[in-house]
Amino acid sequence: xxxxxxxxxLFSRTGQSRxxxxxxxxxxxxxxxxxxxSPAYSPALADDAEPLLAYGARIAGDDARTRxxxxxxxxxxxxxxxxxxxxxxxxxxxxxxxxxxxxDLKARGLFSDIRYGGMGAGSSRVVLTATRPVAxxxxxxxxxxxxxxxxxxxxxxxxxxxxxxxxxxxxxxxxVATTGKTGRLAExxxxxxxxxxxxxAGHGGIDTGAVGVATKTEEKKVTLAxxxxxxxxxxxxxxxxxxLTRSKDEFLSLSQRVQIxxxxxxxxFISIHADTLKQxxxxxxxxxxxxxxxxxxxxxxxxxxxxxxxEIAGVAxxxxxxxxADILIDLTRxxxxxxxxxxxxxxxxxxxxxxxxxxxxxxxxxFQVLRAPDVPSVLLELGFLSxxxxxxxxxxxxxxxxVSERLVEAVRHYRNGAVGNGG
Ligand SMILES: [Zn+2]
Numbered sequence: 001x002x003x004x005x006x007x008x009x010l011f012s013r014t015g016q017s018r019x020x021x022x023x024x025x026x027x028x029x030x031x032x033x034x035x036x037x038s039p040a041y042s043p044a045l046a047d048d049a050e051p052l053l054a055y056g057a058r059i060a061g062d063d064a065r066t067r068x069x070x071x072x073x074x075x076x077x078x079x080x081x082x083x084x085x086x087x088x089x090x091x092x093x094x095x096x097x098x099x100x101x102x103x104d105l106k107a108r109g110l111f112s113d114i115r116y117g118g119m120g121a122g123s124s125r126v127v128l129t130a131t132r133p134v135a136x137x138x139x140x141x142x143x144x145x146x147x148x149x150x151x152x153x154x155x156x157x158x159x160x161x162x163x164x165x166x167x168x169x170x171x172x173x174x175x176v177a178t179t180g181k182t183g184r185l186a187e188x189x190x191x192x193x194x195x196x197x198x199x200x201a202g203h204g205g206i207d208t209g210a211v212g213v214a215t216k217t218e219e220k221k222v223t224l225a226x227x228x229x230x231x232x233x234x235x236x237x238x239x240x241x242x243x244l245t246r247s248k249d250e251f252l253s254l255s256q257r258v259q260i261x262x263x264x265x266x267x268x269f270i271s272i273h274a275d276t277l278k279q280x281x282x283x284x285x286x287x288x289x290x291x292x293x294x295x296x297x298x299x300x301x302x303x304x305x306x307x308x309x310x311e312i313a314g315v316a317x318x319x320x321x322x323x324x325a326d327i328l329i330d331l332t333r334x335x336x337x338x339x340x341x342x343x344x345x346x347x348x349x350x351x352x353x354x355x356x357x358x359x360x361x362x363x364x365x366x367f368q369v370l371r372a373p374d375v376p377s378v379l380l381e382l383g384f385l386s387x388x389x390x391x392x393x394x395x396x397x398x399x400x401x402x403v404s405e406r407l408v409e410a411v412r413h414y415r416n417g418a419v420g421n422g423g
Contacts, residue, residue: 051095051124052076055149057104059111065137065157066109068128072096072141075150080139081171083314087130087164089156090314091139096124110134110156115312117206120250125206127314130156133164194241195415197234198261200271200369201227201244202379205251207312210276212385215395219385220249222394223272226382226403230272233404234411253315254307254368261375268343268411269377271369274394275302276386283387284358285351285403287344288379290337290371291364302381303365310368332374339376343414347380350410355403356383356390380407 056071079092098116105114113129138155159167201223203209209219227244234242245260246252252260261269277298294300344362351357370377382403383390393399 294365299365
């Protein structure tokens, strides 16, 4: 029943352009989804439109062999593959709602971290991060006695690094065999002269982001509520067309977010976040732009954590995409960078005195989601879910509309300054 699929090969090629890599990523996702949903691959797939329900789970074992069991209301189709650095076992499922208690799948034995959630496009995923190289010795679906439902049983066992490398190598071959028929990316939409703004709700699906210190509210929900409000407010402005990169609770990789903005011909990209810090007293909004060198430790740490988003969801990036050594792209990038800084300054000055800001509110670091070479991009950290006062504001609809109004003002200011510069 186990089938090994994965993205590893897709990312082992260097010298690809960013667009090419993203195309490959999309293709990989499509292939994977197709595999999950293909009746030939799994005749047992419950093809009802309703998502599957995972209503219970257990984990048992030690650091030599660990068993994970998940209870479903119907028979789930599934596929398993591996990702390296760190070692992970990825279980892909059709769309599933997870009615599990956090303690049901508390990491133990060979696994140091377990996450599950939606991946978008009607699929869901369980990511089991292992403490050492592992192999899946058994992966099967069994019917419960009495016909109550079905349980998915995954047995992982400790293997040598050599054996794990072999398993990765084998799954590359299975990708080669299946990547023939893949979807194509849509052509960029023709721009009708509007000023197009991509509003990106940080995190989503399997990647919940930070969690509120008092209410345990997930960052992915906070960011979506703000992104929706901001998009609505921006769309009231003449000549502006704002859109959401995600409009529901789904996972998007960092490069997909960038690519969606570019496909829509976006003039601006604004990513919304509300993270947590170890220093619980720090509060206020921050605007980030991209830079190879971080402005400070706080910015560097935050970018590092944000860039883990793909890893959390089990998206394999074995090699970093090679930067394109092209002087024209380099010039575009530099010009874009200047526009990004202008936008960040506009946001800071429109917030000043009205929305609480952190000290030195414009900071910079190597955020992957801000790397579009041709779309001025900022990451807006609205406040910190680790601070009780900020958390209260972040959950307050009145504050949300106030922030959105200030953002509209910042974009207005930016556009006035950018007239004639094509920004
Ligand atoms: Zn975040």
